[in-house]
Amino acid sequence: MKAILSLGNVNWEPELAAAFSHPSSKIRISRRCVDGVDALSAVQVHQIDLVIVGDASLRFDSSVLAKLSEQAVEVVAITTTPELWLNAGLTKFIALDLRNLSSVPQQILGALSESRSTPEEYVPTRKMFCVASFGGGVGRSFIARELALAISKLAGSVALVEADNYGPSLIQDLNLPSTTKDLLDVTQSSLGSTAEGWTIPPLAIVEPNLAAIPGLTDVSDWVQLRSPQLEKLWQALRHEYTVLVDVGPVFTSLEADSYPGFNHRDLPIQTVLAGSKNLIFCASANNVSVSRLIGGLIEHESNLRNYEISVVLNRCRSDKVANDFSALVQRHTRVSNIVTLVDDPDAVTSSELTCDFFGKHLPKHPITRKLESFAQKISTNQLVTNPNFASRVIHQLDAA
Numbered sequence: 001m002k003a004i005l006s007l008g009n010v011n012w013e014p015e016l017a018a019a020f021s022h023p024s025s026k027i028r029i030s031r032r033c034v035d036g037v038d039a040l041s042a043v044q045v046h047q048i049d050l051v052i053v054g055d056a057s058l059r060f061d062s063s064v065l066a067k068l069s070e071q072a073v074e075v076v077a078i079t080t081t082p083e084l085w086l087n088a089g090l091t092k093f094i095a096l097d098l099r100n101l102s103s104v105p106q107q108i109l110g111a112l113s114e115s116r117s118t119p120e121e122y123v124p125t126r127k128m129f130c131v132a133s134f135g136g137g138v139g140r141s142f143i144a145r146e147l148a149l150a151i152s153k154l155a156g157s158v159a160l161v162e163a164d165n166y167g168p169s170l171i172q173d174l175n176l177p178s179t180t181k182d183l184l185d186v187t188q189s190s191l192g193s194t195a196e197g198w199t200i201p202p203l204a205i206v207e208p209n210l211a212a213i214p215g216l217t218d219v220s221d222w223v224q225l226r227s228p229q230l231e232k233l234w235q236a237l238r239h240e241y242t243v244l245v246d247v248g249p250v251f252t253s254l255e256a257d258s259y260p261g262f263n264h265r266d267l268p269i270q271t272v273l274a275g276s277k278n279l280i281f282c283a284s285a286n287n288v289s290v291s292r293l294i295g296g297l298i299e300h301e302s303n304l305r306n307y308e309i310s311v312v313l314n315r316c317r318s319d320k321v322a323n324d325f326s327a328l329v330q331r332h333t334r335v336s337n338i339v340t341l342v343d344d345p346d347a348v349t350s351s352e353l354t355c356d357f358f359g360k361h362l363p364k365h366p367i368t369r370k371l372e373s374f375a376q377k378i379s380t381n382q383l384v385t386n387p388n389f390a391s392r393v394i395h396q397l398d399a400a
Contacts, residue, residue, distance in 0.1 A: 001026055001049045004042055006033040007078070008056030016078075016101050025105040036060035043073050047223060050074045052108065054096070055081055062089045072226035076108050127155075128234065128243040128276040129378065130269070134296035136249035138289055139314040140282040141169055142348070142358070143341075143371070144246035147280070149357045150368075150375035151242055152210040159203065159241035161213045163268035164248035165222040168215020175355035180204045182217045183268070187229040200236050207357070211241065222265050230271040238275065242379070245272050278378065279307045285316040285325045285340070297333045310337040310378070317343045339374045342366050 003020070007013050013032075020029045030046060033039040035058035039051050051073060053060050060075075065088055068075055077085045077093035085093050094107040129151075131144040141164070148160035162170040163183060171180060181189070181201060189201040203211035216222060237243045247269040283293040293311070297304065311329055316322035322340035329335055347365060351358040359368045 001028065002030045002047060003027050003050040003052055004031045004033050004039050004048055005029050005052050006035065006039045006057050006060070007052070007054040008035075008058055010054060010056050012098055012101060016104055019102045020105055022102075022105075026109060027105050034058070036064035040064055040067055043068060043071055048073055049227070050076065050108075050112075052076055052078065054078045055084065060088065065089050072228045074112055074228070076111055078104065126238045126240070126242045127278065127379075128238055128245065128272070129278045129280060130245050130247050130272055130276050131280045131282065132247045132269070133249050133282045134292045135283075135289065136167070138249075138282045138284045139341075140249065141173065141246055143280075143282050143312050143314065144244060145170070145173065145357060146359050146368070146371045147375055148210060148212075148244045149207060149359045150372045151244065151379055152207060153372075154375060155242045155379045157209050157211070157241045159211045159213065159237050159243045160206075161237070161243060161245045162215035163245050163272065164215050165219060165225075165265045165268065166248055166250065168219065170212060170214035170246075171217070173352070173355065174206055174212070174357075176204055176206070176212070176214060178217075180212075180214055182214050184216055184221050184224055186213050187225065187233050200240065207360075215246075222267075225267050227267060227271055230268055231274065234272055234275045243276075245276070247272060277307050278310075279304070280310045280312060280378075282312045282314060285313045285321050285343070290325050290328060294329060294332045297335065301333075308337075309335050310339070310374075311335050312339045312341065312374070314341045315343040315345075316340045337377075339370055341370055 005013065005017060005020075007016075017029055017032075019025065020027050027050065030048065031042050033042055033051075036053075037059050039060075042048065043051070051068060053075060054077065057077075065075055075090055075092065077090055078096050079085060079093050080096050082093050085091075092111045094104065094111055097103075129147075131140055131147065133140045141162075144162075145160065148158050152158040160170075161183065162168050168182075170176070171178070171182075181203065186201060186203070203213060206212045234243065245268075248266075250266065281293060281297070283289040290313070297309070313322065313325055313329070316325070322342075326338045326340060329338060344365070344367065347362055347367070348358065351361040354361055358365070359371070362368055
């Protein structure tokens with residue numbers, strides 16, 4: 001978490017800064033600012049998650065605090081007079097104790113955690129699935145789209161979200177209008193809870209019961225994404241939709257932090273994992289892609305133990321290839337839920353030319369049937385369930 005320290009003229013600031021520099025601190029001080037106006041300018045230029053203020057801080061009025069909030073920047077006060085900050089509209093603060101400044105970083109994280117607690121009536125009720133891969137070119141986006149369509153026929157309203165910050169393609173794949181709200185537009189909209197429920201801006205409806213949030217129209221906009229906004233989006237969506245998120249061709253940040261982390265390109269996957277326990281990994285049925293899949297699953301095994309893992313092996317040239325690679329994945333990773341899809345490039349190309357769903361274009365094709373069967377299983381909890389990733393019982397989901 002990148003922070004600004006703006007405490008005013010206090011003699012204990014160096015000791016506090018030393019506490020933040022400790023290796024165990026999840027907060028790193030990126031800048032020290034003179035006052036609220038200086039802090040606001042720094043936030044607009046740098047990737048800042050948090051501003052820390054004190055009773056001697058200058059020019060942190062309600063207007064500056066509101067502007068910081070609009071940019072999804074947290075503000076925490078270290079204070080002996082909390083009413084001073086409450087009157088300015090700030091609700092996150094910790095008590096100043098000059099004898100225990102070393103504990104301030106952890107206290108701030110605790111204050112942020114408490115402020116994010118969700119009232120019971122707003123706890124999400126719908127499932128969220130993540131479609132990921134350990135490399136590109138494996139048909140992950142295709143599989144995500146088709147699974148979303150299949151689930152929408154079974155589980156009511158579905159939201160397909162493209163969180164791929166490297167090569168988003170949903171707008172082109174489905175020929176959506178250029179004015180369609182993308183991931184950044186939706187996260188920057190007014191998301192929140194009211195007495196009537198959650199407020200979500202209108203989403204693009206691509207099929208009955210299927211809404212879509214395409215990836216960033218300009219991939220360079222990823223620097224504008226913020227953890228609090230993304231977390232609120234996943235929470236809001238899960239009140240109205242079963243959510244399926246295409247998280248992109250990389251999977252480097254498997255363990256999501258409980259607090260806003262460094263703003264980097266994998267931020268969407270960091271935040272989405274906090275609300276999802278269902279991960280679907282895609283790979284092509286060839287030596288390179290399957291080896292990359294197995295290596296990734298083994299490398300991140302400790303972080304995956306609490307997730308329900310499924311694998312989709314795409315472009316299987318024959319039943320023998322499908323069975324051989326399924327057995328290889330099972331033997332090395334003990335992942336139990338494996339779907340194999342036949343290789344039919346002519347059919348896929350024909351569907352892509354229509355800028356529509358494969359399942360609509362070829363409803364009786366074996367690929368469509370396999371993904372519909374898989375959608376049925378993940379929608380109705382029919383997958384093999386073993387909480388311990390390392391001790392999953394070998395079982396092939398789509399028995400030959």
